[in-house]
Amino acid sequence: MLSPGLLSPPLTGGPRSPSLKSPLSPGFSRMINRARSLTSLGSKRSSRRSEANAILNSVPPELWLKVFMNIPLHLLPAVTLTCRSFHALSQPLLFSTVSTHPPALPSLALRGAQTSKYRKRILERLEFFFSPRICPSVVECAISPLAPEEDGAPTDDLIDTIFASLSRLPNLKVLSCRYVRLTPKRLAVLQNLQLTTISLEMCFGEIADFADAPSVPLQTVTFKYPDAIRRDKVNPCLLFLSPTHLEQLHATTTSILPTLARSQPFRKLQTLDIPIECITSDIFIQALSRCPAVDHLSLHTSGSVPRSLLESLPEGVLPNLTSYRGPHHYAAVFLRNRYAKRVEISVPSRPHRLGASLPAIDRTLLSLSFRLEGVELPASLLTTIHASFPKLKSLTVGEPALSSADINGVLNASPRHVSLEEITIHIQGRDKFNLWIPPDEAAADAISCFKKTLPALLATYPGLRSVRFMHGSEGASVKWRRSSSGLFVQSAA
Template structure:
């Protein structure tokens, strides 16, 4: 969860420099001046308003337009890469030099004294958010633009979020990142080129994400690349992909003071194969959530977890990763949540016969359980019922998804009240979530299909069968929630249904407008 947005009205005087510049003293109509507030109050009011909603406010009157205008620059996207130019080159007469010149002028404009303090989020990548992780080519920065970007980076004095992909790894980068320690940079996402070397300062105060790309052409950075955390005492959340896990693990293990505020760690499965595995966990004494993900470039992962001291991560309450590692993390700890899956692919689900021995070793404190399984058998349900008396939420295959490019946003449909469903006798969770590919398109058709899915559970629930799985069909989650009523003398439970589904979209190059897409070909056509 991202930290609350700080009040813009209470920002430094540098942030309000734009509104303090001289303005014409034209008289304000009486009917408008009666509703105007001081600038500081308007900044507080508009702090959480998204960019697309600012335009109607700016048309109310000239004074409000003057207040709103700099807020359009709160979130900026920069694409200083040769491949981006080639991808967007609709006019073949336009040369790279022209693209470079426009980019340099834009950076000078954004970093000017009047506007630099208004920029709070900066995204630097070859492609818009959601598309950058799907690339399968090597990206080359436009060096003059990237170098200029690194030079002006310290001018954004109110920057709270920075996404920086494939920067030039040189002294300018190190100096710019080190200078950001003077500001409140809560969030930093960094992706380094595989040839990068040196000690990279990390000025993130709350969240740090490193080399998250899972592209199959990615290479692992050399041992000569290291991370130096400037705020180890306050950082709370860290993420690394397969090419970043080794570097981040070494940084964790070697830090002399540890990370007392770190409560969430999300790494590749390479973490458990690292010789610094135990030392890295020892520097995170208050870790409460651990996630281990798999990818095609992880390589060979050991079948058994390296020795883990019973005193390590004593406050761990949530484990997310391979099922066969879960008992080691549960031993001597009070896990409340277990998510025993590592990938969104249907091929990563488990056979039902392999799970009961593992589940019986997780302890009776589990309240939330997520599984990926080919078939939900009676023996699996019996093991779950016997092992977890406090279980409140049970999920089967809700994490699976057909591949679609771009950013995923979840939507919810609520079934009508008369569509209450009786859960089969024997199960008594408060919430049951089932992943499925539902037939139909209308609200009524989807609700009918969802009702049929729950009523057929578990005998008729087999969504991962290759005879039923359709790659291009959306993946839905059917959620049944107990409403506190029993279905007569049978002891079965009744509950209400809702349906979750995902919309996949891109943010375009121009001002981040949204482009929805169902297939890769459609997305490429529309985004260009």
Template structure:
């Protein structure tokens, strides 16, 4: 390496990135050039866990010796020789002892402004007072902040003059500990710079306190939990939002939607969460992607019919269904005239759930057989992904029968729908993938179609102690018969 001194530092840096720290330390002392290249890689991430954990014991904070040791370590990482290279910092403050951790906290936030090039910071179980937030606000290059189980101990009057300019702010709970005071960060965050906001869920107490919340005109991604349906109109405070994920919401009744003014989100492109939230969205909103949380198909049908204007532009739908009824599914999809892609996970109903289902529902075998006779999918569909979640099967003849039914279903779907480009059908017994590639040039007299089938045949654990698996692959022997299967190994 030393025989090539003219290589640019960028090339050496890319070469060194995959090396462990011990190797970097050795190279660090080899030459002045390697010294300069290795330092940013050695000191790019600062992980500070002052309350160390012993095996068989909880996190602890011991004595003055630990305080001195952690103080020296902080002083080293925040020194002028090291601090400019630090880009990311993680501060985990797990502490379950009787000792007061505030000396370490105070030292950390006093020295934090020295990390002038810090771009991302993660805090776990840290208590924020005004001095701590002031230290964060002095970091001009900071772009991302993530809090987990943290506590914000500030009043409204204490945050009036504090502004934290970051692009991404994520606040989450840990175990049974909620991020108390998380709503106070809404007053601290810079309104024009924030693009990504994540708030705890389920919120307790509500993140949206009484009174108006600030407007965030440039926020594009929002993940939150909703404590009450009366908070839905507050989504209008994020007019540029393109991605909305609701991770938790209260139970729904018809009176809730009738009593609330629909919220207009003209820029919304993707919604992920419970389908009930769609009932509170104004028809002027037209998302292109929906990811619906696990739901009852019959309730989904009712709500899709109610919010049909909101669904007019949806081209990708991701569903998780408690059970499957093709007639109900067909009626649901009729509300999406622009649909081009469906990703669907179906849970096989348990015996105690069956009495709750009105009408007949499909298992994976009858589902494939029904697809071969009648398709519930729109003519605009291009990609179909279906995954059945069920207990692992026992090896018997039903696996082969199910695979044959899946092939027959695909043949019927592709014959009926010329726009269909991809079909993926998965069960505990097998995975079936078929792709129609109209853009691939024809070579060696092959057609522009190819198919891949994977079949997993499981044997009892008592035989050999492992699952035996057989795979079916795809080959193109000639242009007359492109779909000839062969065994490709186990």
């Protein structure tokens, strides 16, 4: 009879080691059993993947292209790495916007061999962008040499080559040019392209070049020129403003006014964005009278606001205007005694001056956006807004940044406004101490502020449907929408 010490231990469910008589440790046994189950499951998953791949392969490429076109550009590189098929389909979409001239290294003057290398890089880019596989995807092209072409010198043959190649981009709709001389040869190319949008910055030509050339049929035009232009420089505004096609005009120069004033009426022009200095011109009203369809006027400024004797628009001028963006000084000039849809005060204002100018705007105003100087939002200003615009649906307070206590204090001291449905407020976070706050923590602070202020928000605005809190200096925000149950649910900002 064998002694108990020589008996083998009872068998367990775990596998035995091939080189040992004793069973493996329980932990190692569990690991092997888990591996076996994963192997079994892996074979099942492999078969499922094969079935899924068969389904994917049966989807027409045209359908995948439609899907990829709706994916944000910054996410497309990940799609190109998914599989070979997706790489071939989605890679060209990465080049919907191209620039013919690569940026040069800062503080590096291009001379001699460096210039040759730079031009070689441009040619390599052109060869790729205009290749048969990529060119159908190009929608927007920028031509921006590092320096303007010199007056009196021969034109850059490389830029001539670029212009001559633009016709090989069948879907090109947007063209941006900077420091490019507009010669008759290049203008002829533009006439034959199916462009909808063009942006010209410091692009000049000779008077004879524009004498008899017909206007290019464009929907959106942007002119970036200074007001101080030498006499031998010709602003080509007239050539690119088609009265029968133009829908949006953005300009940084007052020299646009004579062109508008002399032209036929722009019956499709809806957005007019011009510098505030235009308001002091003697032909300002005459130019506006040529734009009967404009419904949005933007007067941008980078400095002081000029004075003007204009108190209101003459009857019949801008009859469809409903939206204004610019300094508060002239909001009432354009939207007095007419239906007002939206006002955006683009220049930070002093609270008492803004409060004095707002009541002159028509009471039908639906949307108001402004920024204030200082660190407070006075309850008196909010009271004025509530009383002046009973139909207001949307309110945005871009500055100052307010704490939850500030928001509650202002709302508790203001009368109710039953029509407001959307409100946007810049809240004060820990970044006020010049600290960098991780985005997740900043968003958590915004959520905490929302919980503290929601009762006061609903007490003042019982019809509120949407709340958006901006935070930080980078324009991040958190948004909540009211669900059908009446509760506010966080949504994508």
